Amino acid sequence: MADPSSYRPKPGQIPDSPGVYRFRDEHRRVIYVGKAKNLRQRVANYFQDLAGLHPRTRTMVTTAASVEWTVVSTEVEALQLEYSWIKEFDPRFNVKYRDDKSYPYLAVTLNEEFPRVQVMRGAKKKGVRYFGPYGHAWAIRETVDLMLRVFPVRTCSAGVFKNAERTGRPCLLGYIGKCSAPCVGRVTPEEHRELAEDFCDFMAGRTGTYIRRLEKDMAQAAEEMEYERAARLRDDAGALRRAMEKSAVVLADATDADLIAVAEDELEAALQIFHVRGGRVRGQRGWVTDKVEAVDTSGLVEHALQQLYGEERGEAVPKEVLVPALPEDTEAVSQWLAERRGSQVSLRIPQRGDKKDLMVTVQRNAQQALGLHKTKRASDLTTRSRALEEIAEALGLDTAPLRIECYDVSHLQGDDVVASMVVFEDGLARKSEYRRFQIKGFEGQDDVRSMHEVIGRRFRRYLQDKERTGEWEESRETTGGAPSDAGPPGPVPAGPAGDAEPLGAAAGAPPGSTGARDGQGARDEDGPREDEGAREDDGRPKRFAYPPQLVVVDGGQPQVAAARRALDELGIDDVAVCGLAKRLEEVWLPDDDDPVVLPRSSEGLYLLQRVRDEAHRFAITYQRAKRAKRIRSSPLDDVAGLGETRKQALIKHFGSVKKLRQATIDQICEVPGIGRRTAESVAAALATTAPAAPAVNMATGEIMEEDDGAGS
Numbered sequence: 001m002a003d004p005s006s007y008r009p010k011p012g013q014i015p016d017s018p019g020v021y022r023f024r025d026e027h028r029r030v031i032y033v034g035k036a037k038n039l040r041q042r043v044a045n046y047f048q049d050l051a052g053l054h055p056r057t058r059t060m061v062t063t064a065a066s067v068e069w070t071v072v073s074t075e076v077e078a079l080q081l082e083y084s085w086i087k088e089f090d091p092r093f094n095v096k097y098r099d100d101k102s103y104p105y106l107a108v109t110l111n112e113e114f115p116r117v118q119v120m121r122g123a124k125k126k127g128v129r130y131f132g133p134y135g136h137a138w139a140i141r142e143t144v145d146l147m148l149r150v151f152p153v154r155t156c157s158a159g160v161f162k163n164a165e166r167t168g169r170p171c172l173l174g175y176i177g178k179c180s181a182p183c184v185g186r187v188t189p190e191e192h193r194e195l196a197e198d199f200c201d202f203m204a205g206r207t208g209t210y211i212r213r214l215e216k217d218m219a220q221a222a223e224e225m226e227y228e229r230a231a232r233l234r235d236d237a238g239a240l241r242r243a244m245e246k247s248a249v250v251l252a253d254a255t256d257a258d259l260i261a262v263a264e265d266e267l268e269a270a271l272q273i274f275h276v277r278g279g280r281v282r283g284q285r286g287w288v289t290d291k292v293e294a295v296d297t298s299g300l301v302e303h304a305l306q307q308l309y310g311e312e313r314g315e316a317v318p319k320e321v322l323v324p325a326l327p328e329d330t331e332a333v334s335q336w337l338a339e340r341r342g343s344q345v346s347l348r349i350p351q352r353g354d355k356k357d358l359m360v361t362v363q364r365n366a367q368q369a370l371g372l373h374k375t376k377r378a379s380d381l382t383t384r385s386r387a388l389e390e391i392a393e394a395l396g397l398d399t400a401p402l403r404i405e406c407y408d409v410s411h412l413q414g415d416d417v418v419a420s421m422v423v424f425e426d427g428l429a430r431k432s433e434y435r436r437f438q439i440k441g442f443e444g445q446d447d448v449r450s451m452h453e454v455i456g457r458r459f460r461r462y463l464q465d466k467e468r469t470g471e472w473e474e475s476r477e478t479t480g481g482a483p484s485d486a487g488p489p490g491p492v493p494a495g496p497a498g499d500a501e502p503l504g505a506a507a508g509a510p511p512g513s514t515g516a517r518d519g520q521g522a523r524d525e526d527g528p529r530e531d532e533g534a535r536e537d538d539g540r541p542k543r544f545a546y547p548p549q550l551v552v553v554d555g556g557q558p559q560v561a562a563a564r565r566a567l568d569e570l571g572i573d574d575v576a577v578c579g580l581a582k583r584l585e586e587v588w589l590p591d592d593d594d595p596v597v598l599p600r601s602s603e604g605l606y607l608l609q610r611v612r613d614e615a616h617r618f619a620i621t622y623q624r625a626k627r628a629k630r631i632r633s634s635p636l637d638d639v640a641g642l643g644e645t646r647k648q649a650l651i652k653h654f655g656s657v658k659k660l661r662q663a664t665i666d667q668i669c670e671v672p673g674i675g676r677r678t679a680e681s682v683a684a685a686l687a688t689t690a691p692a693a694p695a696v697n698m699a700t701g702e703i704m705e706e707d708d709g710a711g712s
Contacts, residue, residue, distance in 0.1 A: 014040040023064035030089035035078040054294035075332035106131040115196035148178040151199040257320035263366035270370035302327035317341035384427030390604030401550035408554035410619035420619035455566035556581040564590040
């Protein structure tokens with residue numbers, strides 16, 4: 001625990017300007033980000049007598065080891081910078097809302113030549129118009145089905161669209177009049193885009209125009225005695241009315257507004273948002289957060305506004321935002337919202353009438369969401385706590401293992417040998433911390449040796465992080481040093497092929513973020529390694545900086561012994577190791593001849609099984625992906641500067657790699673986009689690659705000619 005007076009800035013050192021400040025811990029990780037109208041007054045508040053601070057604020061300042069600040073010109077700039085840094089550094093003491101589910105949106109892909117209407121989840125994409133979110137995907141599909149009568153916009157996938165384009169026959173929706181069939185040229189791209197834009201206008205709340213137009217056309221058709229056309233227009237107007245009835249009118253003045261309500265207690269807060277467009281509720285969503293910082297309702301509202309509109313532009317930010325309490329700096333927040341919308345935004349508390357009545361409904365939903373969340377979490381916490389306590393008791397640990405890492409090795413008869421590392425914190429999977437490794441220290445099949453290599457590389461990286469921050473030297477002085485034959489005497493050497501890195505996550509992506517599905521928060525060591533010098537003081541969570549309390553390996557005594565030996569060689573003696581054998585679900589400990597047998601009904605055994613199975617699933621998924629990539633490989637992959645488009649052009653021109661190998665450089669130059677230097681590189685690459693043995697039809701004995709681009 002640090003003494004705040006040890007890093008307190010000197011009097012007069014802090015400017016009295018608007019700005020953003022960051023508290024860092026002893027490892028230089030950013031643990032809190034805040035903004036202030038007056039930096040001097042705000043930061044000084046953190047260095048008063050600890051007894052006078054809120055318990056959460058006291059925990060933060062005693063965890064921190066330094067504070068720094070950045071001066072900005074205006075309070076709006078401070079608001080924007082605070083949001084950017086919270087998103088980048090993921091500080092542990094800042095309130096961060098998390099969705100309690102992945103909400104579906106109705107999306108129109110206006111960024112395509114032929115816009116498509118579809119259901120979308122996850123991060124929003126540029127050039128796509130979104131409506132919602134909706135509580136259920138089926139609600140979107142019902143609405144779309146009704147509206148396609150009037151706005152027959154394309155809904156098919158790219159594959160179906162291209163197939164219809166190739167065959168000249170539209171899909172079923174084209175035949176029954178629920179698609180204008182741009183795939184076969186029934187409408188031009190311009191006409192189809194106009195339909196998509198009309199669809200968006202109707203969904204945005206401009207409904208009266210279209211219904212009145214349909215009724216006018218219906219009356220005109222009836223006067224001209226075109227009764228079939230009049231009946232069709234009547235049915236179209238009825239379909240639009242039914243689509244409108246699915247979202248009841250809540251505000252009579254056709255208001256576009258978002259209503260935000262907060263329900264909170266001392267530890268947690270639940271947020272509910274109703275999206276009202278054209279006076280109708282078009283979507284609803286809910287967030288829940290732990291109150292890790294001392295924050296009141298106005299602070300929760302401000303954080304919610306930042307997260308809700310931080311990535312939005314234009315009409316995605318409504319004209320009105322109704323809240324239960326105004327942020328501390330209402331003027332700056334209103335100006336920030338107006339900049340994002342491009343016009344004035346009203347941020348206020350509803351006082352009377354329909355809007356206040358609707359806010360009561362939103363508040364009731366927030367209260368119910370908080371109660372449901374606490375009920376679920378209480379049950380989950382009880383079960384997970386019991387499981388961790390049972391594991392600690394069975395393995396003889398001093399404390400419950402709050403962070404568990406599990407490792408598994410996967411291969412196919414000795415080829416494509418890989419390993420996985422999965423992380424469970426507080427009994428829950430932390431997918432952004434997953435890692436995957438390629439075994440490069442040797443060739444062939446040896447699970448024990450592979451496990452030794454992976455454990456060594458992971459913890460060698462951990463020691464490198466400790467050495468850079470000075471923790472390694474401090475720990476050696478405290479413990480009397482590591483064994484002379486185990487501890488690193490100087491800089492810790494790198495692994496045989498580098499260490500694993502995170503997959504798919506940007507450098508500043510927050511651990512445990514919602515986008516990490518199926519290990520999308522992990523990257524293997526083939527990816528570009530981070531510049532460790534540049535990363536040393538950037539404040540982001542270091543990917544291998546947190547040691548586990550327990551390492552679990554998938555296997556029995558040999559694998560456990562290999563893992564323990566790897567840790568001993570690095571001088572690490574404060575991490576427990578065990579193995580879980582699949583055959584009898586026995587738990588093995590280092591140097592024990594007999595396994596630990598947990599009862600079949602044990603919550604601890606169930607948690608270990610979940611951890612082991614997740615590591616196995618993650619490893620085999622990676623191994624299959626590598627094998628598939630190897631099978632699909634082509635000699636053209638090794639040609640520098642030859643992208644996928646030009647590779648396909650070459651194969652399409654010559655028909656196969658075999659025929660391309662027989663072509664001259666001048667013939668290769670005839671392919672559009674292929675210059676002479678590239679042609680020479682292609683010819684050289686194919687000349688040094690031996691052609692594969694011819695395929696044989698095992699039924700007839702016939703030698704089959706190569707006729708595709710995958711072979712060599």
